[in-house]
Amino acid sequence: MHRKHTKAKINEWFWGWFMIAPMMIGLMVLNIIPAFQTLYLSFFKVGAFGRGNIFVGFDNYMKMIHDDQVWYAVGNTIKYTLIVVPAIIVLSMIIAVLLNNKLRGKHIYRTIYFIPAVATPAAVAMVWRWLYNNYFGVINVFIKKIGLQSVDWVNDPKIALFSVAIIGIWSIVGYNMVIILAGLQVIPNDYYEASSIDGASPVCQFFRITVPLVSPAIFFVMITSIFQSMQVFDIIYMMIDVTSPAYDKTVSLVYLFYNNSFKYMNQGYGSVIVMLLIVIVMVVTVILVKMQRKLVNYM
Amino acid sequence: MDIKRRLLSRTFIHAFLILGAGIMILPFVWMVLTAFKSVAESTSMNPFVFIPRIWRIENFVEVIQQNNFFWLYYNTIAMIFWRVVCALGFSSMAAYAFARLKFPGRNFFFGLVLFQMMIPVQIFIIPQYLMVDKLGMRNTIFALVFPGLVSAFGTFLLRQFFMGLPKELEESAKLDGCNIGQTFVWVMLPLVKSGLIALGIFTALFAFKDLMWPLIVNSRSEAATLASALAKIQSAYSVNYPRLMAASTLSLWPMMLIYILFQKQFIQGIATTGGKL
Numbered sequence: 406m407h408r409k410h411t412k413a414k415i416n417e418w419f420w421g422w423f424m425i426a427p428m429m430i431g432l433m434v435l436n437i438i439p440a441f442q443t444l445y446l447s448f449f450k451v452g453a454f455g456r457g458n459i460f461v462g463f464d465n466y467m468k469m470i471h472d473d474q475v476w477y478a479v480g481n482t483i484k485y486t487l488i489v490v491p492a493i494i495v496l497s498m499i500i501a502v503l504l505n506n507k508l509r510g511k512h513i514y515r516t517i518y519f520i521p522a523v524a525t526p527a528a529v530a531m532v533w534r535w536l537y538n539n540y541f542g543v544i545n546v547f548i549k550k551i552g553l554q555s556v557d558w559v560n561d562p563k564i565a566l567f568s569v570a571i572i573g574i575w576s577i578v579g580y581n582m583v584i585i586l587a588g589l590q591v592i593p594n595d596y597y598e599a600s601s602i603d604g605a606s607p608v609c610q611f612f613r614i615t616v617p618l619v620s621p622a623i624f625f626v627m628i629t630s631i632f633q634s635m636q637v638f639d640i641i642y643m644m645i646d647v648t649s650p651a652y653d654k655t656v657s658l659v660y661l662f663y664n665n666s667f668k669y670m671n672q673g674y675g676s677v678i679v680m681l682l683i684v685i686v687m688v689v690t691v692i693l694v695k696m697q698r699k700l701v702n703y704m
Numbered sequence: 705m706d707i708k709r710r711l712l713s714r715t716f717i718h719a720f721l722i723l724g725a726g727i728m729i730l731p732f733v734w735m736v737l738t739a740f741k742s743v744a745e746s747t748s749m750n751p752f753v754f755i756p757r758i759w760r761i762e763n764f765v766e767v768i769q770q771n772n773f774f775w776l777y778y779n780t781i782a783m784i785f786w787r788v789v790c791a792l793g794f795s796s797m798a799a800y801a802f803a804r805l806k807f808p809g810r811n812f813f814f815g816l817v818l819f820q821m822m823i824p825v826q827i828f829i830i831p832q833y834l835m836v837d838k839l840g841m842r843n844t845i846f847a848l849v850f851p852g853l854v855s856a857f858g859t860f861l862l863r864q865f866f867m868g869l870p871k872e873l874e875e876s877a878k879l880d881g882c883n884i885g886q887t888f889v890w891v892m893l894p895l896v897k898s899g900l901i902a903l904g905i906f907t908a909l910f911a912f913k914d915l916m917w918p919l920i921v922n923s924r925s926e927a928a929t930l931a932s933a934l935a936k937i938q939s940a941y942s943v944n945y946p947r948l949m950a951a952s953t954l955s956l957w958p959m960m961l962i963y964i965l966f967q968k969q970f971i972q973g974i975a976t977t978g979g980k981l
Contacts (some may be wrong), residue, residue: 423805
């Protein structure tokens with residue numbers, strides 16, 4: 406009896422190892438080893454196409470500390486995140502709450518709001534660049550029609566980051582609205598009925614029932630949009646050329662990483678920029694985990 | 705009085721939602737309209753000439769001919785297909801093992817999965833590129849699929865689905881003479897269908913939208929994807945906006961069509977990825 410039991414156990418071990426093997430081998434080759442390789446590369450001057458690496462110690466790190474563009478990129482990335490994330494949370498929450506009513510045509514609204522989420526950011530950025538166009542873009546033509554000064558949305562260094570942020574928000578609000586709406590739909594209706602009898606106003610219900618009970622979904626939206634924003638690349642890459650006067654005011658860390666690693670083929674320096682990104686993301690993660698304990702209400 | 709107030713708030717809600725829906729959809733409408741215009745028409749200063757006078761298809765024809773669009777569709781579809789197949793196959797197996805089997809090293813290996821999920825993907829890109837380069841596989845479908853061969857996210861997501869299934873199922877399958885592999889394929893896998901659909905949609909969307917990886921690894925124009933080709937098209941046509949809008953219309957319509965046809969699956973899929981994590 407005892408031997409049969411261990412035999413079954415060992416059988417289970419083998420099945421377990423066998424079933425995770427393809428996944429784990431792939432993960433090792435594609436992710437775990439490369440992560441350490443990037444760390445390793447950050448101490449080297451990498452020759453073109455990876456030939457002839459020269460050990461340079463902390464040179465890349467020292468260069469980064471004295472590189473103004475890196476610190477612009479850090480500032481821009483943080484600024485972008487601080488604009489985009491609150492806007493996404495507030496807007497997707499408002500729309501989700503409105504769509505959670507018994508409303509005629511709510512499925513049509515939901516379908517439409519989600520559309521930007523299935524569009525390629527590269528195409529979306531091109532379309533918005535056309536809308537933003539200085540002379541012929543619909544937005545500026547409209548602004549001029551109502552008698553205001555036209556705005557150079559794409560190339561004005563003071564405005565370009567906001568223009569990019571508008572696209573970022575527009576692209577992802579519908580997606581996050583769907584996640585929050587799913588969170589709202591599991592709140593039992595009794596809670597609202599019971600509190601109505603006790604005389605709670607809709608505003609009070611919103612802050613005392615809706616927000617706490619949907620807080621896991623809101624937190625999920627917050628985490629994913631913070632991480633996405635900190636890795637913003639596509640829209641800025643398509644909107645802002647390296648030669649644009651707004652480049653310094655919009656370049657993100659990942660855009661800078663791309664330019665250094667694959668445009669200038671300086672992959673040692675690209676790796677250092679990744680390491681900086683990782684450190685920033687880790688700091689933010691620690692803060693978020695601390696916040697989660699205080700803010701999120703798991704049923 | 706109360707009815708009147710409710711009617712008023714209803715009207716207000718609809719007005720707000722219609723305004724929002726307009727903001728979501730008008731950029732695409734404008735894209736399509738511009739794509740049918742001539743350059744002169746598109747730069748007409750009268751914004752109230754919305755509709756093109758003649759619906760020209762020249763922009764589409766030229767963009768398709770000059771940019772190997774048939775190859776772009778083929779590359780994009782092939783990349784999405786293989787990434788979805790790999791993500792579903794490898795992740796579902798691993799997810800089942802992590803959720804239901806006991807074996808030494810389980811927590812350690814799952815820790816590695818979590819590590820991949822939490823760390824920004826840029827840390828993998830340079831070595832992945834160097835590997836593809838060393839294999840001499842740049843400008844191939846394999847290169848496009850490469851980073852998506854395994855999905856840590858998918859493993860995590862499907863594990864959540866498997867953990868939600870009752871234990872009795874496996875016990876009765878065992879009594880019926882199924883081994884662990886048979887139990888997985890015939891009993892457990894069909895029960896996480898909604899998870900598989902969600903992961904499939906998520907993987908497909910992610911692959912379709914990806915810009916940086918195809919840009920790096922498939923630099924030849926006939927090996928590009930819809931997303932990465934747009935970057936080159938943009939610099940080639942510079943300010944010829946009707947052509948650019950034709951190109952973006954051509955790159956957007958397939959996924960939009962699929963979304964309109966399967967909107968319920970899309971929205972449910974995305975909602976479950978949010979709820980399960």
